[in-house]
Amino acid sequence: xxxxxxxxxxxxxxGVLVLLKRVxxxxxxxxRILAVNVIGTKTIVxxxxxxxxxxxxxxxxxxxxxxxxxxxxxxxxxxxYLEARGRPKTADEEDDA
Amino acid sequence: xxxxxxxxxxxxxxxxxxxxxALYVLGHGEDGPGGxxxxxxxxxxxxxxxxxxxxxxxxxxxxxxxxxxxxxxxxCLLYAGIGFICIxxxxxxxxYEAFAGAxxxxxxxxxxxxxxxxxxxxxxxxxxxxxxxxxxxxxSRPPEERNAPEDGSGDSDGxxxxx
Numbered sequence: 001x002x003x004x005x006x007x008x009x010x011x012x013x014x015g016v017l018v019l020l021k022r023v024x025x026x027x028x029x030x031x032r033i034l035a036v037n038v039i040g041t042k043t044i045v046x047x048x049x050x051x052x053x054x055x056x057x058x059x060x061x062x063x064x065x066x067x068x069x070x071x072x073x074x075x076x077x078x079x080x081y082l083e084a085r086g087r088p089k090t091a092d093e094e095d096d097a
Numbered sequence: 098x099x100x101x102x103x104x105x106x107x108x109x110x111x112x113x114x115x116x117x118x119a120l121y122v123l124g125h126g127e128d129g130p131g132g133x134x135x136x137x138x139x140x141x142x143x144x145x146x147x148x149x150x151x152x153x154x155x156x157x158x159x160x161x162x163x164x165x166x167x168x169x170x171x172x173c174l175l176y177a178g179i180g181f182i183c184i185x186x187x188x189x190x191x192x193y194e195a196f197a198g199a200x201x202x203x204x205x206x207x208x209x210x211x212x213x214x215x216x217x218x219x220x221x222x223x224x225x226x227x228x229x230x231x232x233x234x235x236x237s238r239p240p241e242e243r244n245a246p247e248d249g250s251g252d253s254d255g256x257x258x259x260x
Contacts, residue, residue: 062122062130066139069115073146076104080149 002053009049012042033078040071108150115143123222124215133218137225144230153239160234165227172224176217183213191217 019042022035044064051060119140126132148156180191188195193213197205 059130062125065118066122066135069111069118069139070142072111073142073149076108076146076149 005049005053016042037075044068105150112143133221134225137222140226141229168227172220175220179216
């Protein structure tokens with residue numbers, strides 16, 4: 001059964017790598033924020049899988065749950081900050097400026 | 098600037114569950130990840146979420162200085178108090194077994210240990226929550242609240258943090 005968890009974990013990690021490319025290359029700020037948010041969601045799945053691999057699911061699911069709550073607040077905080085600073089320009093508007 | 102309907106709806110419903118989860122983390126500190134400090138930080142994060150969805154002034158009304166500041170010391174008092182009660186009962190500082198009495202059974206001693214441990218963890222949680230909430234409120238204080246007296250009469254329309 002461990003092999004199944006391992007394969008799923010590795011495929012989730014490949015997904016994280018793909019998203020990391022999106023975080024680095026952009027092109028807009030919103031793409032980056034969304035990609036970081038999805039990486040956070042994947043981390044929760046990864047934590048649950050590691051918990052089952054370590055045969056202590058209760059222990060790791062607690063951490064995953066805390067991570068989910070904090071990740072939610074962090075994303076709202078970043079978006080709130082951007083909203084207060086002014087809406088980020090779209091690619092078209094940046095061309096006009 | 099009105100907060101998004103979705104954000105405020107989801108946030109309002111998430112806050113009670115975050116606080117409940119903080120208490121779960123506190124209670125399971127012995128045989129899982131967590132304890133007083135982690136539970137306190139998670140509890141304080143619910144107040145951060147409250148500031149984000151309701152605005153600074155509205156959130157400060159739910160956690161006023163007159164309540165949060167004394168709580169910072171109350172947690173320390175609870176921790177140290179349990180420690181000193183152990184001395185008064187004839188044990189060492191924070192020797193929880195003293196609660197069970199001098200010639201108690203092993204099971205009773207373990208029982209006393211559990212309850213006293215939860216007590217000091219609760220003290221840690223209260224102090225950490227109050228400190229974190231105070232830190233966050235002071236760091237995010239909007240400019241128009243900076244010199245205002247703390248009586249809740251300032252910005253009462255809940256838009257203070259957005260200006």
